[in-house]
Amino acid sequence: MIAFSFFSLQLSAQTKDTTxxxxxxxxxxxxxxxxxxxxxxxxxxxxxxxIRSAIIPxxxxxxxxxxxxxxxxxxALGTAAGFFIYNNREYIDARDAYRYMKDSFPANDVxxxxxxxxxxxxxxxxxxxxxxxxxxxxxxxFIVLWGxxxxxxxxxxxxxxxxxxxxxxxxxxPTFNPISKQANVGLVFNFGKNRSSASR
Numbered sequence: 001m002i003a004f005s006f007f008s009l010q011l012s013a014q015t016k017d018t019t020x021x022x023x024x025x026x027x028x029x030x031x032x033x034x035x036x037x038x039x040x041x042x043x044x045x046x047x048x049x050x051i052r053s054a055i056i057p058x059x060x061x062x063x064x065x066x067x068x069x070x071x072x073x074x075x076a077l078g079t080a081a082g083f084f085i086y087n088n089r090e091y092i093d094a095r096d097a098y099r100y101m102k103d104s105f106p107a108n109d110v111x112x113x114x115x116x117x118x119x120x121x122x123x124x125x126x127x128x129x130x131x132x133x134x135x136x137x138x139x140x141x142f143i144v145l146w147g148x149x150x151x152x153x154x155x156x157x158x159x160x161x162x163x164x165x166x167x168x169x170x171x172x173x174p175t176f177n178p179i180s181k182q183a184n185v186g187l188v189f190n191f192g193k194n195r196s197s198a199s200r
Contacts, residue, residue: 046157053153057146060153064160069152076145084138087131094128 044064053060057077058070097116100108101124109117116124 044157044160046154046160049153049157050150053150057149060150060157064153064156066156073145073149073152077142077149080138080142080145084135084142087134087138091128091131091135094124094131098124098128 049060049063051060052063058073061067061069061073093113094116097112097119098121100112101121119127
């Protein structure tokens with residue numbers, strides 16, 4: 001009877017120890033998952049930079065922390081937009097002036113802009129064609145610059161993962177082959193990791 005009680009006590013102790021171990025293992029796994037989620041949240045995503053720049057110009061540059069590029073992006077797009085507005089206004093004025101010049105209502109001549117009032121109708125027509133092309137070029141330039149903004153954010157997003165190391169070295173490595181009895185000289189370029197990035 002005493003031996004049975006001792007065996008029961010030992011079995012109960014073993015069961016408690018196993019429970020504790022399982023609990024600590026589960027807690028360790030939970031902590032590992034939490035740390036993995038935190039580490040994955042810090043990973044820079046080039047895809048996010050691309051999508052953000054495609055939605056709002058400069059947003060991808062801000063995500064890449066290249067804030068100095070944002071004024072350049074908006075200056076380029078603003079210039080293209082300014083040319084579009086100016087050329088579109090000139091096109092409308094030239095189009096209307098040419099219509100008023102060629103219609104059969106002399107009363108409409110007062111609606112012609114002063115800058116076209118003394119110009120030959122054929123010259124106005126040629127000017128209208130030219131500024132119409134400038135409008136198209138302005139739209140094309142705006143689209144291209146927007147695309148370059150996206151490309152720039154994408155490239156910077158990919159390069160963000162690569163950090164230039166301070167531990168870069170170039171060594172001359174002379175070797176001797178005893179079989180062929182030839183001496184060789186090689187260049188060894190070492191890439192090291194940043195201490196700051198390694199400690200993160």
